[in-house]
Amino acid sequence: MTKLLEVNNLHTRFKVRNGYLYAVNGVSFTLDKGEMLGVVGESGCGKSVSMMSLIRLLPPAAQITQGEVLLEGKDLAKASASEINMVRGSKVGMIFQDPMTSLNPFMKIGAQLCEGIIYHKKMSRADAMKQAAKYLDLVGISNSEHRLHEYPHQLSGGMRQRVMIAMALLGEPELVIADEPTTALDVTIQAQIVELVKELREKLNMSIIWITHDLSLLAGMVDRIMVMYGGSVVEEAPLDEIYKSPRHPYTIGLLKSIPSIKTEAGSRLPSIAGAPPNLFVEPQSCPFAARCAYRKERCTKEIPPLEPVSGAGANPHHRIACWVDVTKEPAEPKEGGML
Amino acid sequence: MTDNTLELQQEEKQFSLAKDAFDRLIANKLAVIGMLLVVFLFFIAIFGPYITPYDFLSQDLQARNQAPSWAHWFGTDDLGRDIMSRVIYGARTAVIVAFSTTFLSLIIGIFMGSLGGYFGGKVDAFIVWLIDITMSVPSLLLVIVINVSMKPRLVNWMDEQFLLTGNSFYRNTILVDFVLVFGSLALIKWPKAARIIRGQIMSVRNKNYVLAAEAIGVPTPKIVWKYVIPNSIGPIIVYISAALGEAMVFESSFSFLGVGVRPPIPSWGNMISDGLRVWQLYPHILAAPAAVLALVTIAFSFLGDGLNDALNPRQWK
Numbered sequence: 001m002t003k004l005l006e007v008n009n010l011h012t013r014f015k016v017r018n019g020y021l022y023a024v025n026g027v028s029f030t031l032d033k034g035e036m037l038g039v040v041g042e043s044g045c046g047k048s049v050s051m052m053s054l055i056r057l058l059p060p061a062a063q064i065t066q067g068e069v070l071l072e073g074k075d076l077a078k079a080s081a082s083e084i085n086m087v088r089g090s091k092v093g094m095i096f097q098d099p100m101t102s103l104n105p106f107m108k109i110g111a112q113l114c115e116g117i118i119y120h121k122k123m124s125r126a127d128a129m130k131q132a133a134k135y136l137d138l139v140g141i142s143n144s145e146h147r148l149h150e151y152p153h154q155l156s157g158g159m160r161q162r163v164m165i166a167m168a169l170l171g172e173p174e175l176v177i178a179d180e181p182t183t184a185l186d187v188t189i190q191a192q193i194v195e196l197v198k199e200l201r202e203k204l205n206m207s208i209i210w211i212t213h214d215l216s217l218l219a220g221m222v223d224r225i226m227v228m229y230g231g232s233v234v235e236e237a238p239l240d241e242i243y244k245s246p247r248h249p250y251t252i253g254l255l256k257s258i259p260s261i262k263t264e265a266g267s268r269l270p271s272i273a274g275a276p277p278n279l280f281v282e283p284q285s286c287p288f289a290a291r292c293a294y295r296k297e298r299c300t301k302e303i304p305p306l307e308p309v310s311g312a313g314a315n316p317h318h319r320i321a322c323w324v325d326v327t328k329e330p331a332e333p334k335e336g337g338m339l
Numbered sequence: 340m341t342d343n344t345l346e347l348q349q350e351e352k353q354f355s356l357a358k359d360a361f362d363r364l365i366a367n368k369l370a371v372i373g374m375l376l377v378v379f380l381f382f383i384a385i386f387g388p389y390i391t392p393y394d395f396l397s398q399d400l401q402a403r404n405q406a407p408s409w410a411h412w413f414g415t416d417d418l419g420r421d422i423m424s425r426v427i428y429g430a431r432t433a434v435i436v437a438f439s440t441t442f443l444s445l446i447i448g449i450f451m452g453s454l455g456g457y458f459g460g461k462v463d464a465f466i467v468w469l470i471d472i473t474m475s476v477p478s479l480l481l482v483i484v485i486n487v488s489m490k491p492r493l494v495n496w497m498d499e500q501f502l503l504t505g506n507s508f509y510r511n512t513i514l515v516d517f518v519l520v521f522g523s524l525a526l527i528k529w530p531k532a533a534r535i536i537r538g539q540i541m542s543v544r545n546k547n548y549v550l551a552a553e554a555i556g557v558p559t560p561k562i563v564w565k566y567v568i569p570n571s572i573g574p575i576i577v578y579i580s581a582a583l584g585e586a587m588v589f590e591s592s593f594s595f596l597g598v599g600v601r602p603p604i605p606s607w608g609n610m611i612s613d614g615l616r617v618w619q620l621y622p623h624i625l626a627a628p629a630a631v632l633a634l635v636t637i638a639f640s641f642l643g644d645g646l647n648d649a650l651n652p653r654q655w656k
C-alpha cells in the first residue's frame with residue numbers, strides 16, 4: 001500500500017488569557033491510501049483540534065508550533081494560505097459533528113454544495129449542479145434534483161448529515177476526516193450513516209479518519225485505531241489487536257467501560273477515576289500518570305515515546321506510549337487514581 | 340439531458356437570496372400595506388414641501404379654525420395655517436429626525452458592537468456594562484435633563500459665537516433643537532443597535548456553516564458575502580425598520596412635551612399638543628396629525644414584522 005499522509009510530531013496550542021492551552025502535544029501517525037483509521041479518546045483530548053490542524057482549519061487563537069503534515073509528500077503545515085485552500089475540499093474533505101448547524105440557512109442545498117467545486121475545479125454552475133445531484137444520489141437522498149433547490153430547514157437531520165457527507169465527497173478528495181459525524185443523530189440513522197460511509201469507501205477508495213469517543217462504534221468499521229489522551233497518541237494498533245490485547249492502561253480502562261451483553265444488569269460500569277489532565281501547562285511527563293494504576297516513578301518524570309510494543313508475538317504495527325509493560329506488572333491502587 | 344440543463348439554468352436565476360426574501364415580503368399583505376405607506380411617507384417628506392398648496396407658516400387670520408374643505412383638506416388651525424401643509428412638513432421633520440438618529444445610533448452601535456464582538460474579553464465586558472447602564476436610564480428623563488442642562492448653554496455659546504464672528508449660522512436656533520433631538524435620541528438608541536450587532540458578529544463568526552464552507556475551500560470574500568452577511572443582516576434590517584418608526588414616535592413625544600422640535604417648525608408632536616388645547620371645539624386640528632402619526636407607526640410595525648418573517652428562512656413554508 002502507498003502512504004497518503006504522514007504526520008510528524010504535531011503541536012498545536014491556543015492563546016488563552018494568561019498563557020497557552022496545549023491542545024495537541026506531539027501527534028505522529030501515518031495513513032495509507034484507502035485505509036480507515038479510527039481516533040478515540042475522551043472529550044477534550046484533542047481529537048478535533050489535531051485533525052483540524054492537518055488542514056489548518058483552526059480559529060485565529062490557534063497556532064501550530066511544531067511538526068509536519070505530509071500529504072503526498074507536501075508539507076501542509078508550511079503551505080501558503082492559497083495552497084491550503086486548494087487542498088481543502090479537493091484533496092481533504094471534512095464531515096462535521098453537527099448536521100443541524102453545518103449548513104448555511106440562507107443558501108439552497110445545491111448552491112452550498114457547489115460553492116467549493118466551482119472554485120476548485122473551475123466548473124460551470126450547471127455542471128457543478130449535475131455533479132452535486134449525482135453525489136446526493138450516491139449518499140442516498142432520493143429526488144436529488146428537487147432537493148438541490150431546497151433550503152436546509154426543509155431537510156431532516158439525517159438528510160442534512162447526508163448532505164454534509166456529499167459536500168465532503170463532492171471534490172473527490174483522497175482523504176475524508178469525519179469528526180463524530182453521527183453523535184447528533186438517533187441510533188438507527190447512526191447505523192445507516194456508518195453503513196453508508198463503509199459502502200462509499202469501497203466504491204470510491206478513499207482514506208478515512210473517523211473521530212469518535214465511542215470505541216464500540218469502530219468495531220467492524222476501521223482498519224486501525226489510534227487512542228488519544230491529553231493531546232498525545234497513547235496507543236495505536238490494528239482493530240483486532242486493540243480489542244484483543246490492549247497495552248496502554250488508558251485503553252484498558254476505556255475498553256472496560258464499554259457495556260457489553262455480558263455486563264450484569266444493574267451493575268455499575270467501571271470508570272476511570274480522576275479528572276482529565278490540565279492542558280494549561282506543557283506536559284513534562286506521561287499525561288495519564290496521575291490517573292494510572294500502573295504508575296511508576298519514571299511516569300511522572302519523563303514523557304514516554306510512542307514505540308512498537310515489545311514481547312514475544314507482538315504485532316509490529318502495535319505502538320504504545322507507556323513506560324510500563326502491563327502484561328508483566330500487576331495493577332495496584334495508587335493514590336489519586338485506580339482502575 | 341438538454342431539458343435537464345435548461346431546467347437547472349432556469350432555476351439558477353432564483354438563487355438570489357434577496358429575490359426570495361422579497362417574494363416572501365410581497366406575499367404578506369400587511370407588509371405590503373406597511374411598505375407602501377412607508378414609501379409614500381418618504382416621498383411626501385422629500386417632495387411634500389414643493390407640492391403643498393400653502394406655505395406651512397403663512398397665516399390667514401381670516402380663515403382660522405376652519406373645518407376641512409376643498410380649499411383646506413384637513414382644515415386650518417387657530418392661526419389660519421393650512422393643516423395639510425403643516426402635516427406634510429411635519430413628515431419631513433419626522434423623517435429627518437428618524438433617519439439621522441437611526442444613522443447615528445447605528446454608527447455608534449456598529450462601532451461599539453463590533454468592538455465587543457471581535458475582541459471579546461475585557462473590552463467586551465466594558466461595552467456590555469456601558470450598554471446596560473445606558474439602557475437602564477429612562478429615556479424621557481434623559482432627554483429632559485439634556486435639554487434643560489445643555490440647551491441654554493448651547494444657545495448662549497452660539498450667541499457668543501455670533502457676536503464674535505458675525506456668522507449668521509449661529510443665529511439658527513432651530514438647528515439647536517434638531518441637534519439636541521438627534522443627539523439625545525441617538526444616545527438612547529445606540530445600545531440596542533450595539534447589542535444586536537455584537538450578538539450577530541459573535542454568533543455568525545463561530546457558526547459551523549462558516550467552518551464547513553472553509554473546509555471545502557470557499558474563498559474568504561465569498562464566505563463573507565454569502566455566509567456571514569446574509570446571516571447577520573436580517574436582524575439589522577429589522578432593527579432599522581423598527582428604529583425608524585420608534586424614532587418618529589419619540590420625536591413626536593418630545594415635541595409634544597416641548598423638549599423636541601419647537602413651533603413654528605411643524606412636528607406632528609407639537610401639532611398634537613396644539614390641537615389638544617382646543618380639541619373639544621375644533622377636533623380636526625388634533626385629528627389630522629394624530630391620525631397620521633398612528634398610521635405611520637402601524638405602517639412601520641407591519642413592515643418590520645414582514646421583514647422579520649421574510650428574512651428568516653426558518654419561517655418560510
Ligand SMILES: Nc1ncnc2c1ncn2[C@@H]1O[C@H](COP(=O)(O)OP(=O)(O)OP(=O)(O)O)[C@@H](O)[C@H]1O
Pocket residue numbers: 014016021023041042043044045046047048049050059061213279
Ligand atoms: N477555540 C478554542 N480556544 C481555546 N481552546 C480550545 C479551542 N478549541 C478547543 N480548545 C481546547 O482544546 C482541547 C482539545 O479540544 P478538542 O476539540 O480537540 O477535543 P475533542 O477531543 O475533539 O473533544 P470532543 O470529543 O468533546 O469533541 C480542549 O481542551 C479544548 O478546551
Ligand SMILES: [Mg+2]
Pocket residue numbers: 047048049179
Ligand atoms: Mg471534537
